[in-house]
Amino acid sequence: MDGSDADRMNLAGKPDPALFLEAVRRLRVDPVDAAMVEDSLAGVEAGRRGHFGLVIGLDRTGVTSAVANLRARGADVVLPDLTAVVDTVAGAQP
Numbered sequence: 114m115d116g117s118d119a120d121r122m123n124l125a126g127k128p129d130p131a132l133f134l135e136a137v138r139r140l141r142v143d144p145v146d147a148a149m150v151e152d153s154l155a156g157v158e159a160g161r162r163g164h165f166g167l168v169i170g171l172d173r174t175g176v177t178s179a180v181a182n183l184r185a186r187g188a189d190v191v192l193p194d195l196t197a198v199v200d201t202v203a204g205a206q207p
Contacts, residue, residue, distance in 0.1 A: 114139070127155035130163030137165075150198060154186045161187025169198060 114136040118124075124131040130144075137147050148167035149160045160168035170188030172179045180191045192198055 127153065128158035128162060130159040133159055133163050133165070150195065154182055157183050157188045158186040171195070
């Protein structure tokens with residue numbers, strides 16, 4: 114799902130969680146059982162407002178204030194990029 118889908122379906126934009134909630138609905142997953150990854154403040158806020166089980170904020174800037182802003186909007190974890198998500202999950206495996 115992307116912005117084109119949201120437009121076509123008349124879904125509200127971020128920080129409203131409508132697009133993300135539609136995505137998990139299509140996957141037949143409860144948001145509380147889903148993780149989402151976002152790089153925008155509005156997207157992270159949408160994840161929190163949608164009650165996703167894990168909201169991962171991506172900060173590609175490396176600026177301390179950006180990390181703080183993502184956390185303030187609702188990110189449970191802030192990572193520098195998508196490869197860090199994979200590395201973090203792989204590192205958590207037994």
